[in-house]
Amino acid sequence: MKSENHPVKLYDTTLRDGNQAIGISLSLSDKLRIAEKLSDLGIHYIEGGWPNSTNTVDTEFYRKAATLNLQAKIAAFGSTRRPGVKASDDHFLLNLVKTGAPVATIFGKSWDLHVTKVIGTSYEENLNMIGESIMFLKKHFDEVIFDAEHFFDGYKANPDYALQTLEIAQQAGTDCVVLCDTNGGMLPDEVLSLYNQVKKSIKVQIGVHMHNDSGCADANSCMAVIAGASHVQGTFNGLGERCGNANLCTIIPNLQLKRGFNLLSEQQLSMITSVSVFIAEIANVIHNVRLPYVGEAAFSHKAGAHADGVRKVRHSFEHVPPESVGNARQFVVSDQAGTSTMLEKLSSIYPGIDKKHPDVKNLLLRIKTMEAEGYQFEAADGSFELLAGEVLDHFQEPFQVKGFRVIEEKRDNGEVFSEATIKIQEGELFEHTAAEGEGPVNALDNALRKALVKFYPSLKSVRLEDFKVRVLDGRDGTESKVRVLIESSDGISRWGTVGVSTNIIEASWIALIDSLKYKLMKDIKNKGSEGVSNSGDTRKLDLQIH
Ligand SMILES: [Zn+2]
Structure with a gap:
């Protein structure tokens, strides 16, 4: 199937499955802000959570989200009716109706083991629960999506019964059946072969919902879509229980940039890195630097030969252009770095810098000496820029x-x-x-x-955001050197500074002073770009910003 003739719907469950991850607890306003971002990005469906009388955040979410005029469709999430209860009397289903959302997504059992051993009912009653729940919800919602829980494990245990659960959903009028790898243990070849089996008898849309316990959630999701699935569920940054859910930040660029699927506009795709970072910030978790496409390290080049290669031919060490996903190429300065890495980093600060200039050579030498003492500038861009400013611009301490x-x-x-x-x-x-x-x-x-x-009144805005201490050589006990890394922010940008000493107070002091000096240097440069000469005596310039 040609990807351009194969529309695929993106379904985000960060607010429901993602919120079940360890350490994540999204408030109502967090959920609303994330929903707005996801909708702007072009995600088609946003699952808001599980509305019930004890979950006031999720119940309120649907009421508030309806007032936001989002492009994305909001999906209310719940389960099929309980065994032995009429669908129209089941309070889980009635709670879904009360949300007023346009889409309902319900999960039901597809694994015979769960039918008899977990919910303790008969195969037949489970099929009735699926069919009757969907028929009831179809009267109240524009769309009803059926999540076939444990579908893959269920199919492996009892293929006929697992398929029957999908067929009953189809007959009852579901708009989409979603094959869930709830335990997350599948491998891509199994997913492909089971998807192809399902496709023979299921004619409504088929979607997938993958968990990452085998480390294959993203590969499994892509495999199913490439084979024909037209609906893919996942979370941002792969947030989710245990090892997480399939990560939409990986799946979307993979399908769009590598297989030509038309999922988002080019402009929307270039927002994906910032949405990924935004969600990590709101969820109050550290953004994983090693995330494909959107991680800070995804396009960072450390080894000198790599940096040199990328400088000559961009795709020599990059699988896609970083700007296609709104990320940025970085040249990391470290003891592995050669002159080319340093120059690339410097030329982002000083465009057109002459690499043969003696000052550049001096700077390189100074950094190498400091690295030998235990400094590391990878996360200390502020200290690096300050050092460059002192050597190349003759910036003086004010x-x-x-x-x-x-x-x-x-x-x-x-x-x-x-x-x-x-x-x-x-x-x-x-x-x-x-x-x-x-x-x-x-x-x-x-x-x-x-x-x-x-x-310097502008220093009022500087905040110490993070403080990390690393012991550099544990063998000498309390005489070991420590490296202190400080992250600061002025509300507009963030920068890192570093200090090294055998005395932790002194190491902290060096990093603290660097942070404030960096802020002052940045203010002077900004002032310079607004028309004040930036050459010559920085002491004079410094007075002008008072
Ligand atoms: Zn799940």
């Missing part, structure tokens, strides 16, 4: 730190008290400040900020 002192005191009540005092010089002026904090680094941060904000 202030000088004359010294600091940290007092740690454990009091009678058991509380540990931290206080820092610092002394800085700004031109002819001296500033001496003290501040308390939650621990010594926070106290230092507070004291430093308190002193500098008087001279």
Whole structure:
């Protein structure tokens, strides 16, 4: 089948199956914000959750989502009626009707083992539960989707019965049967062969819902769609129970860029990385850097030879152009990096830089020396840019730190008290400040900020977002070097800075100072691009931004 003549519907279940992942608990407003993003991206169906009397978030979600005028269709999720209950009396089905959503998705049992051993009913009653539930819901919804739970395991155990569950759904008027790998253990060849069996007797749309316990959820989903499935379910970033669900961030670009499926517009596809990061932020989980297509490392080149190759021919080390999915090529600076990696990173900051310039060679040498001391700049773009600014732009520190002192005191009540005092010089002026904090680094941060904000009001917006400590060599116990990585933000951009020392306070201090200096340098550059000369004496420029 030609992919352009094979429409495929994208069905997202981040808000329902994704929300069942360990560590994820989406609030009502989280769910609404995610739904808006997914709809803008061009996802066709958004499953909102399981409405019932104890789940007020999901119940309320449907009411609020209806007011958002989303392009995507909202699907209400639930199960078939219970055994021995009339469909029109079943409160699970009635809860679905109350959502007012245009689409209902219900799951039913397709594995004989679950029919008799888990819900404890007869094969026949299970088939009635599926058929009658769908017929009832068809009176209230534009579309009814049937999720055949454990379909693949069920088919392997009892193919005739598993197929009967789909056939009864088809007869009852379902718009789509979805083959679920609920336990997530299938491999692509099994999926392909079972899909081809199902296709012989099922004429309504066939979809798939894959879990990732075998590590094959994305491959299984793509395999089914390439073989003819016209509906694919998944979550963003593969969020989901256990090992997660099939990841739409991988499936969509695979099908669109590699097999020519017309799923999203080019412009929508180029938003997929930012939607993926957005959902990780809202779900309050770290965005996995190694995610295909959308991860920060997906197009980062570390080894010098790779960076050199990509610089000459982009596709020599890249399977698709990063901009097609809204990601960016990065050249990671590390001890493996050759001059070309460094130059590529530098030329993104200084377009057209002359790699033979002695200052560039000096910078390279300085970075190599610092790396030998334990510095690493991969996550410390702020420190890297600051170093480049100092060597190439002759950026000078606008202030000088004359010294600091940290007092740690454990009091009678058991509380540990931290206080820092610092002394800085700004031109002819001296500033001496003290501040308390939650621990010594926070106290230092507070004291430093308190002193500098008087001279540089823009530092008020800087927030310390993350703080990581790594012991570099454990063999020397407390004498080991530590590397401190700080992530800061001013609400517009984020940057990382790094400090290394045998003293954790000093390492933190170096990273803290770098963070604030970076912010000031960035402000000066921005001011420069708005018309103020950016060459010459940075001290003078610095005064202009006060
Ligand atoms: Zn699932």
